[in-house]
Amino acid sequence: METEELTYQPPKEWRESTKVLSLYPPIPRNTNAVNFDIYDFEMLFNDEQTNQLIRTGQTIGCFYIESPGMRSLLRKLDVHDFEMLTAASSIIRPGVAESGMMQEFIARHKDPARRIYLIPEMKDVLGETYGVMIYQEDVIKVAHHVAGLSLEEADLLRRAMSGKMRSHSAMQKIIEKYFLSCKNKGLSDTQAKELWRQIESFAGYSFCKAHSASFALLSYQVAFLKSHYPAEFMASVLSNRGGFYSAAVYVWECKRLGLKMHLPCINKSNYEYSGKKDEIRIGLMAIKNLSRNSIQKILDERKNDGEYHSLADFLIRTKLGFEETSILIKCGAMGRFKKTRPELLRLLDIYIHKRKILNESYNDLFLHETFVMENEVKTNINFSVEEICKAEYETFDYMVTRHPLYFYRSFTEHSAIVKARDLNKHRGKNVRLIGWYMTSKRIKTRKGDIMKFLSLEDTTGTFEAVIFPREYEKFAEHTMSMGPYIIEGKVDESDATNVVVSKLSVLSVTSVKVADQKDSVDNKYFGDVEKISEEDFMLLEGIDKEKLRLAYAS
Incomplete structure (x- = not known):
């Protein structure tokens, strides 16, 4: 029997659209002799360490599941398998969340008694998702099986809802057809x-379910990498110049994971960040104003x-100028030379401006005098912690040596302040x-009021x-800085990482100075806090009244 010649042609708009000239090959497996296959999804889905990371929302840096809202959702749903992560990836979308069905899905997931179906037929169609539409396919299933539209009409309705139908009259016909079909199926006006x-x-x-599932697959892969190879993974996130958050957030996530963050080094750093075992080395790419x-x-x-x-060896070989070399010194990238940063800056001045070692005709006729100057600028005094952190912030846009809250420790270490790790003990x-800014999001409520998540x-x-909204009206102007924020409020019982704010203020540097009795908003100097010992009283016994009066008067 002869086969008929195929006459099918793709639609005209497909033939005339942009053509794909080549397809890139899939990412190779098991490169660099790693002992796992990132495409072995059965292994990924059953890896307890990965599932624990996902269900606890420790997913900062992980594709699509790192936002505050998503991390909270993972905890509320206790997500620890692929199917539920697929569902979570879809219900976090604005459509489900704004319709109120995200909260309903969470409630029904936790309490089977809440799984009441609007129309009995919905149990057969949406039983897997507790009667809640969370995928685009669900619209088609409900419109066809429950409302009575044909499959073609149901898909047309889905496309119309997605904004792909520009004809207002055609849209109106679909709406009329929907309500007529509901009536014919015996649904009440309220139900319809x-x-x-x-x-x-x-x-x-x-999302369509396939789209959501593809996101969930990638999320599982990166969650596996974070749980088993945190240094390598977080180094890659930072090299990728972050994701949802700024680089500062990822750096301190590394610290919370127990990783050691090393400053950039001219002898050890690559262009990108590099991670191995429990250490990350900042790449030279992080240094601003270094070309x-x-x-x-x-x-x-x-x-x-x-x-x-040595510094001289570096200058002669690289020919870098004063400005870029001074940046490297200030941020700690020349720590391998075992000299303090002030000494290196002084030597840089001597080499560039006195010896002029970058000149092509360099020939030091006064080498002895140069050696004398090098010895004269030696110092064991290094930058203070404050100066080091300031240089890091100016160079990288984040601090490494200390967290910004370190400089407010007289407040953060107070017994009345609860730590973030202990919030689980304070539910309700x-x-x-006290917290430092990571990111924020303003939203409009159903009533049109504005509220904010910090x-x-x-x-x-x-x-x-x-x-x-009521609190936001009071405190909105205080939410525009990096902080530190003093937050007072009630811990959410369902997710202890959420605190409903009743009072908010920003802890200023001036407040810290007042606390230390160094300064005040009124520019009043209180003086240092004096300590009195028995020796002071013994000294006073040997001083007559006249000498004591002169001492205080001076």
Whole structure:
């Protein structure tokens, strides 16, 4: 029997659209002799360490599941398998969340008694998702099996809800057809309208299940990497210049994971961040105002002729100028030379401006005098912690040596302040916390009021300050800085990382000075806190009244 010649042609708009000239090959497996296959999904889904990381929301840095809202959702749903992560990836979308069905899904997931179906037929169609539409396919199933539309009409309804139908008249016909079909199926007006409300508010922003599942697969892969190879994974996140959060958040997530963050080093750093075991080395890419060409010079010279042995050796070999070299010194990238940063800066001035060793005609006729100057600038005094952190912040946009809250420790270590890691012990109770800014999100409630979510961290963990409209009206102007924020509020019983704010203030540097009795907002100097010992009284016995009067008068 002869086969008929195929006459099918793709639609015209497909043939005339942009053509894909080539397809990239899939990512190779088991490169660099790693002992796992990242595409072995059965292994991933059954890995307890990965599931524990996901269910506890410790997913900062993980694709699609790192936002504060998503991390809270993972905890509320106790997500620890692929199916539930697929569902969570869809219900976090605006359509489901804004329709109120996300909260309903959570409630029904936790309490089977809540799984009451609007229309009995919905149990057969949406039993897997407790009667809640969370995928685009659910719109088709409900419109066909419950409302009575044909499959073609149901899909047309889905497309219309997604904003892909521009004809207003065609849209109106579908709406009329929907309500007529509901009536023919015996649904009441109340049932038809509520079903329509759910479809209308949800369908425009929903995922199809395949889309959501593909996101969940990738989320599982990166969660596995974070749980088993945290240094390598977080180094890659930082090299990728972050994701949902700023680099500062990822750096302190590394610290909370127990990783050691090493400053950049001209002898050890690569261009990107590098991680191994429990250590991460900051890459030269993190240094602002250090050009790509200069970084490449440093790396190429080191590769060709070995490590740098001194500041003079570095300057002669790389020919970097004063400004870029001083940046490297200030941020700690020349710590391998075993000299303090002030001494290196003084030597830099001598080499560049006195010896002029970067000049092509360099020939030091006064070498002895130069050696004398080098000895004269030696010092064991290094930058203070404050100066080091200031240099790091100016260079990287984040601090490494200390967390910003370190400089407010007279407040953060107070017994009345609860640490983020201890919030689980205070569910349903009022607490006071101090946190540093991570990110924030303003939203409009159903009533049209504005509220805000402030994502904050301390050195032990992260938490979410939920500021409802009434409180936001009071404190909005205080939520525009990095902090530190003093938060007072009630810990959410369902998710202890959420704190409903009743009071908010910003802890200023001036407040810290007042606490230390160094300064005040009124510019009043209180003097140092004096300590009195028995020796002071013994000294007073040997001083007559006249000498004592003169001492105080002077």
